[in-house]
Each structure stands twice: as C-alpha cells, then as structure tokens.
Amino acid sequence: MERRQFHAMLHDMMLARAFEERAAQAYTEGHIAGFLHLYPGEEAVAVGVLHAADEADYIVSTYREHVHALVRGLSPRSIMAELFGKRDGCSRGMGGSMHLFDRSRRFMGGYAIVGETYPVAIGIGYAIALRQLPEAVICFFGDGAVNQGTFHESLNMAALWKLPVLFVCENNHYQIGTEIHRHSAVSDVYKRACAHDIPAQKVNGMDVLEVHEATRQALQRIHEGTGPELLEMETYRYRGHSMADPGHYRPQVELDAYRRLDPVLNAQRLALQQYPDAEQRAAAGEDLIQAYGRHLHGRELITEEEIEQMQQQVEQEVEDAVRYALDSPEPDMQDAWDALDCNRNGEVLIR
Numbered sequence: 531m532e533r534r535q536f537h538a539m540l541h542d543m544m545l546a547r548a549f550e551e552r553a554a555q556a557y558t559e560g561h562i563a564g565f566l567h568l569y570p571g572e573e574a575v576a577v578g579v580l581h582a583a584d585e586a587d588y589i590v591s592t593y594r595e596h597v598h599a600l601v602r603g604l605s606p607r608s609i610m611a612e613l614f615g616k617r618d619g620c621s622r623g624m625g626g627s628m629h630l631f632d633r634s635r636r637f638m639g640g641y642a643i644v645g646e647t648y649p650v651a652i653g654i655g656y657a658i659a660l661r662q663l664p665e666a667v668i669c670f671f672g673d674g675a676v677n678q679g680t681f682h683e684s685l686n687m688a689a690l691w692k693l694p695v696l697f698v699c700e701n702n703h704y705q706i707g708t709e710i711h712r713h714s715a716v717s718d719v720y721k722r723a724c725a726h727d728i729p730a731q732k733v734n735g736m737d738v739l740e741v742h743e744a745t746r747q748a749l750q751r752i753h754e755g756t757g758p759e760l761l762e763m764e765t766y767r768y769r770g771h772s773m774a775d776p777g778h779y780r781p782q783v784e785l786d787a788y789r790r791l792d793p794v795l796n797a798q799r800l801a802l803q804q805y806p807d808a809e810q811r812a813a814a815g816e817d818l819i820q821a822y823g824r825h826l827h828g829r830e831l832i833t834e835e836e837i838e839q840m841q842q843q844v845e846q847e848v849e850d851a852v853r854y855a856l857d858s859p860e861p862d863m864q865d866a867w868d869a870l871d872c873n874r875n876g877e878v879l880i881r
C-alpha cells in the first residue's frame with residue numbers, strides 16, 4: 531500500500547474517533563435528540579472496507595453508520611447537522627442519526643430496523659446485475675441481525691441470482707446487552723453463509739490493513755461477476771449500545787483486553803514502525819540510509835509529528851462541523867412537505 535493511501539486511512543480513523551466522541555458530548559449537552567449509536571473501537575472495519583471500495587459501489591448501512599458515511603465522503607458538517615436535526619444535514623434534518631443518506635455518493639442509507647439492510651442491498655444488487663455493470667453493493671449488518679428471516683431470504687436470493695453483494699458483518703459480539711453465544715447456536719457468523727454456498731471468511735476487524743486486503747480481494751471477484759461473498763469482521767465497541775446504555779453487562783477485563791487492541795492506536799504504531807528512528811538511522815550509516823530510503827520507498831511511514839498534526843487537523847474538522855450544525859436552521863413545515871413530495875414522480879434511484 532502506498533504511503534498516501536495509508537495516511538488517508540489513518541486520517542479517517544482518527545477523524546471517526548474524534549467525530550464520535552464529540553457527538554457523544556453534543557448529546558449530553560442536549561443538541562442531539564433520540565438514539566445515538568456510536569462507533570469507537572470499530573473504526574478499522576468502516577475504514578478498511580470503504581477504502582477498498584470503488585466510487586461506483588453502493589453502500590447500505592445500519593443505524594451505527596456515521597463513520598461509514600464519513601469515510602464515504604459525506605462531509606463532517608452535513609453529518610453533524612443531521613445528528614442535530616438541522617436543515618443543512620445530509621437528510622435535511624429529517625432523518626437524524628440513524629438515517630443518513632447521500633445518493634450522489636451512493637450511500638443508500640442508514641437503516642434503523644435490524645435486518646433491514648439485506649433486502650435493500652438485494653434490490654440494488656438486482657438492478658446492477660440486470661444492467662450487467664461492474665459494480666457492487668456493500669451491505670453492513672451486526673451480529674445481532676443474523677437471526678432475522680431477511681438474512682437467509684436475502685442470502686439465498688443473492689446466491690441464486692449471483693448478485694454482486696458483499697455482506698459485511700460487524701461482529702462486535704453484542705446485540706445491545708446480549709452476547710452472541712446467547713442468541714445464536716452457531717456463533718461464527720461466516721459459517722452460516724455455507725448454507726447458501728456463499729464464500730465467506732472471518733477477518734480481524736481490529737486491523738485496518740487486514741480488513742482492507744480481505745475486502746479488496748472479495749470486491750475484485752464480485753466485480754468480475756462471481757456472485758456474493760460474506761466477510762465477518764471481528765470487532766468490539768468501546769461504548770455502550772447507544773448513549774442510553776452504560777454497558778455494565780460487560781466484564782471490565784474484556785473491555786481492557788479490547789482496549790489494548792485499539793484499532794486507531796494500532797494503525798498509528800504500524801505506521802511509525804516503518805520509519806527508522808534517529809538512532810537506527812545513525813547506526814545504519816550514510817550508505818545504509820540510502821538503502822533504507824529505497825527499502826521504505828512506497829511503504830507506509832509516518833512521524834510522531836505528522837500524527838500530532840493529523841490529530842489537530844481532525845479535531846478542527848470536528849469543531850467546524852459542530853459550529854456549522856449549531857448555526858444551521860431548523861427545518862420548517864415547507865421542508866416537511868418537500869420531503870413528502872420527494873420521489874412522487876417515480877424517480878429512478880439506481881442508474
């Protein structure tokens with residue numbers, strides 16, 4: 531992977547963490563109403579998957595979707611304003627946290643109903659297959675969504691019609707407070723895909739490079755028309771299910787263990803490791819420095835200062851988004867009527 535791409539991924543992970551933590555603060559200050567489901571701990575999944583996707587691919591996500599939208603290129607401003615229920619939000623303030631949408635980026639929505647993403651993805655996949663386009667749909671869902679009837683119905687149709695769908699399970703082990711082994715006889719989600727003859731594998735969802743590589747390979751095959759695949763990303767959420775949940779059902783030792791696997795800090799360490807420190811450079815001598823340079827050329831590398839700059843930059847981006855959201859007006863009745871009129875003429879969403 532090129533340095534530039536790795537930097538972009540690291541930036542997005544850091545932006546995601548800062549955005550979500552600031553949203554939590556805004557919630558406690560009373561700027562965000564309703565439910566707020568946050569993503570810290572899971573950043574490597576959204577960033578790894580979506581950096582491996584093409585611009586032409588469609589994304590369907592759940593209610594824990596702010597970071598998917600961010601990485602897909604929706605501006606922090608338009609997402610924060612949507613969380614605040616303001617008119618400049620990506621859904622004009624009428625969707626809120628769980629219903630981000632941006633057709634221009636093929637971000638086909640966050641969905642609040644568990645198991646709702648599969649049939650939406652199947653519909654889009656069918657439209658792509660009919661047109662024989664080299665495009666795919668990425669369908670996110672949680673480990674708690676695999677016992678919904680729509681899971682098996684949709685996997686069956688996707689396999690039968692060889693639809694270009696990449697099913698991505700964000701297995702954070704919990705469905706609100708219920709751990710996966712308490713609601714699923716088979717707790718390895720990827721194994722379920724074999725019932726429909728869909729290739730599937732488990733991926734370390736705390737490692738952004740592993741997520742990226744597994745997704746890149748799967749999407750390459752799907753774009754060639756080989757049919758659907760499923761990736762189970764093993765991950766963890768550091769916060770409760772939503773802002774209303776303190777998450778006391780989880781043992782502290784478990785949380786601590788996953789904190790040590792923090793995907794954002796791990797990506798930073800990985801990037802730093804590639805860069806020789808002053809002592810290593812001195813020990814290597816002049817000739818070897820050139821050799822080092824050649825060796826590192828084109829690899830991901832970063833300095834502590836660059837990480838610090840990146841941190842300041844993402845914090846500014848997030849503060850700017852909050853100011854924008856605060857200044858944005860509330861939607862009025864006319865906005866509501868406009869929203870009702872939307873698509874009255876049978877507009878085609880998938881071209």
Ligand SMILES: Cc1ncc(C[n+]2csc(CCOP(=O)(O)OP(=O)(O)O)c2C)c(N)n1
Nearest residue numbers: 594642643644672673674675702704705706
């Ligand atoms: C059909 C349906 N049943 C129940 C709910 C209530 N509910 C909201 S989130 C959730 C848990 C889903 O867990 P999971 O799929 O693992 O996603 P995570 O929150 O862990 O990302 C439930 C049961 C719902 N939204 N929709």
Ligand SMILES: [Mg+2]
Nearest residue numbers: 672673704705
């Ligand atoms: Mg879950």
